[in-house]
Amino acid sequence: MFQNSYLSGSSPHAFELYIHLDWKLPSSSPSLVKRYVAMGFPKEMVVTSIKEIGHSDQNALLELLLTYKVYCEGVETECIAVLLVCNFDELENLFVLDITLFSSNSKFANQLCPLVYFVVQDIVYSRSDMRRVRKEVEAKLDNDFVQEMFEKDEKINSLVDMGFSEDEANMAIIRCGVDGDLSVLVHSISASRVAGNLNLSNHQNIAICVHLWQVMGGCFDSFGGRKKARLVEERKKKRKRCGCTGQSNQPSLDCNHDEDMLIPNPMVGFNLPNYSLPLVRVTRRILEQDMGPPYFYYENVARAPTGVWATISRSLYDIQPEFVDSKHLCATARKRGYIHNLPIENRAPLLPLPPMTIFEAFPRYKKWWPSWDQRTQFNCLLTGVAGPKLTGKIGRALASANTPPSQSIQKYVIDHCKRYNLVWVGKNKVAKLEPQEIEYLLGFPKDHTRGLGDTNRYKSLGNSFHVDTVAYHLSVLKGMFPNGVNVLSLFTGIGGGEVALHRLGINMRTVVSVEIDKASKRIFRDWWNQTQTGTLIEIDDVKSLTDDQVATYVTTFGGFDLVIGGSPCNNLAGCNRSSRHGLEGKQSVLFHHYVRILNAVKSAMARK
DNA sequence: GGGAATCGGATACTCGCG
DNA sequence: CGCGAGTATCCGATTCCC
Numbered sequence A: 001m002f003q004n005s006y007l008s009g010s011s012p013h014a015f016e017l018y019i020h021l022d023w024k025l026p027s028s029s030p031s032l033v034k035r036y037v038a039m040g041f042p043k044e045m046v047v048t049s050i051k052e053i054g055h056s057d058q059n060a061l062l063e064l065l066l067t068y069k070v071y072c073e074g075v076e077t078e079c080i081a082v083l084l085v086c087n088f089d090e091l092e093n094l095f096v097l098d099i100t101l102f103s104s105n106s107k108f109a110n111q112l113c114p115l116v117y118f119v120v121q122d123i124v125y126s127r128s129d130m131r132r133v134r135k136e137v138e139a140k141l142d143n144d145f146v147q148e149m150f151e152k153d154e155k156i157n158s159l160v161d162m163g164f165s166e167d168e169a170n171m172a173i174i175r176c177g178v179d180g181d182l183s184v185l186v187h188s189i190s191a192s193r194v195a196g197n198l199n200l201s202n203h204q205n206i207a208i209c210v211h212l213w214q215v216m217g218g219c220f221d222s223f224g225g226r227k228k229a230r231l232v233e234e235r236k237k238k239r240k241r242c243g244c245t246g247q248s249n250q251p252s253l254d255c256n257h258d259e260d261m262l263i264p265n266p267m268v269g270f271n272l273p274n275y276s277l278p279l280v281r282v283t284r285r286i287l288e289q290d291m292g293p294p295y296f297y298y299e300n301v302a303r304a305p306t307g308v309w310a311t312i313s314r315s316l317y318d319i320q321p322e323f324v325d326s327k328h329l330c331a332t333a334r335k336r337g338y339i340h341n342l343p344i345e346n347r348a349p350l351l352p353l354p355p356m357t358i359f360e361a362f363p364r365y366k367k368w369w370p371s372w373d374q375r376t377q378f379n380c381l382l383t384g385v386a387g388p389k390l391t392g393k394i395g396r397a398l399a400s401a402n403t404p405p406s407q408s409i410q411k412y413v414i415d416h417c418k419r420y421n422l423v424w425v426g427k428n429k430v431a432k433l434e435p436q437e438i439e440y441l442l443g444f445p446k447d448h449t450r451g452l453g454d455t456n457r458y459k460s461l462g463n464s465f466h467v468d469t470v471a472y473h474l475s476v477l478k479g480m481f482p483n484g485v486n487v488l489s490l491f492t493g494i495g496g497g498e499v500a501l502h503r504l505g506i507n508m509r510t511v512v513s514v515e516i517d518k519a520s521k522r523i524f525r526d527w528w529n530q531t532q533t534g535t536l537i538e539i540d541d542v543k544s545l546t547d548d549q550v551a552t553y554v555t556t557f558g559g560f561d562l563v564i565g566g567s568p569c570n571n572l573a574g575c576n577r578s579s580r581h582g583l584e585g586k587q588s589v590l591f592h593h594y595v596r597i598l599n600a601v602k603s604a605m606a607r608k
Numbered sequence B: 001g002g003g004a005a006t007c008g009g010a011t012a013c014t015c016g017c018g
Numbered sequence C: 001c002g003c004g005a006g007t008a009t010c011c012g013a014t015t016c017c018c
Helices: A002-007 A030-038 A043-053 A058-072 A088-102 A107-112 A127-142 A145-161 A166-176 A182-198 A203-222 A224-245 A308-315 A363-368 A388-399 A407-420 A435-442 A454-462 A467-474 A496-503 A518-531 A547-557 A588-607
Strands: A081-086 A115-120 A123-126 A295-301 A322-325 A335-340 A423-426 A429-431 A485-490 A508-514 A535-539 A562-566
Touching: A145 A166, A295 A467, A295 A588, A308 A335, A308 A588, A335 A467, A363 A423, A388 A407, A388 A429, A435 A454, A454 A518, A467 A496, A485 A496, A485 A547, A485 A588, A496 A508, A496 A518, A508 A518, A508 A547, A518 A535, A547 A588, A562 A588
Parallel strands: A081 A115, A295 A562, A485 A508, A485 A562, A508 A535
Antiparallel strands: A115 A123, A295 A335, A322 A335, A423 A429
16 A cells, blocks of 8 residues: 555655565475465565574564565565654654664565665654664663753753744754754754755655554564564663773764765665666655756765765755766766756666776776786776876785785785776786776767876866766756757866767757866867857856856856756865865865856846 | 775975076 | 976875675
């Protein structure tokens, strides 16, 4: 019943539920299995249950089977994520459920539910979110409960005085911790109000989820003692671990004070080609006034400091980001987040599909690749590369080592190969990738950046889009704009977005390109002149592009169909050791100009 | 709790040019 | 010899996942 409701698509806001049944068939207790199968339980479920708790306690086994049966009723074979709903009052029960069904030791977790999401008071949590919340709650139970309740009451009173409801205040404290500043709590409530408008407004679906939870809760209550004991055991282990780190008194350190973004694992966005099944299909809620045109497309690194993507999303109309690792589309990893208002149905990848492995991309490296280097794909292509000193050092280390080298030598070599994406070009000889090879991996035409010094080539390529990923998202524009598009391209760089549009066969009538780096500008201009017939207007700096100027362009070109750009990641990127200062950092702060200019386009087009 | 990944930056250096 | 452009080398922390 709930299955149909979830898949009905009646709510534009609800997560859809998929559970993938992939039961294994180990051989155990054939006669016992037969008996339960005769009672109407699927054979695979019986086998799994026996493996889970054994067959000595027949009552417990029967109860577990009943639980699984209730859980799996109506579930079809295409589903691989599950959504659970409960109230915070029921958290204790939810933890029991989590540990029982979804712990890493549970066969059930591995075989049935790789993706689990929890909906508590209309807020969607991933499993890792729930771990944090659980830590928080458990800490509350374990520590000075009375003191915390006192602090909590005081905070609630303050928030109620400010005009928030008691429920809202309670929720904010659970999300942010009782240690959270009042301003943090206020912000959380505001954000929650927005999220409340966005998510799960379909009461039917919520009711169905609650029903599921109640059914399951009933089952567990009937033999809660055993589960409860396991929960206590888990807690003890946890306490022990916390004790080792000396952080047991500061659970709030683990608490995320920003609204978390759901990053899918695997990082495949809303959908990808070659994935026969969508993973967590999220029907994004986009307000009427934020739908295109103009369509917009924003990109930045996925692993930004905590809270950055929540801020970006807030600035971009609370649209949920789409996180994609390009390793699912090509031979190199590139974990990026994208926020856009493009349709997500009927996407199509660029053809031919790019090679997925190192050897498919570069067969010649197979010759010297040692068996103990088990890489099949490259890591993220960064802006810097290894120099001859490092590769020489690796070569000398290998030359003086045994065959095969010792474990420690292997680890030293592999670690550096992974860090700098080195390839094997001779006996005991590793080398950096050539700029041309990186162009190929990222989907650019051959020699796209040729003419620059190698350092600049590596830098501009490292800062660029992965063309195939972006093209996959932009592919929906092809049918919508048969006569071509007008593009406002911010932070153009070497033109990854434009190359994607070109490879999709989408004609660019006009591109207004904003890019400050002269070398990148030259690369993009040269490419444009060689491949395009439309109008290119170049602007140096996003800061100098005024709202009035934007309005003039809108009037001149009849509006922009696409506003595309990835703002600087310098202060967000993980490998920045000296100035990873977040979204307000020196370069990354330019993100706000993306928002400003996009809003200028929207308002100018609304006036038209 | 530990392994692994990460659109980088500051600085000293080399090299070609006048 | 001074200058500037290009180059090489060194520099951990945050975050996620298992």
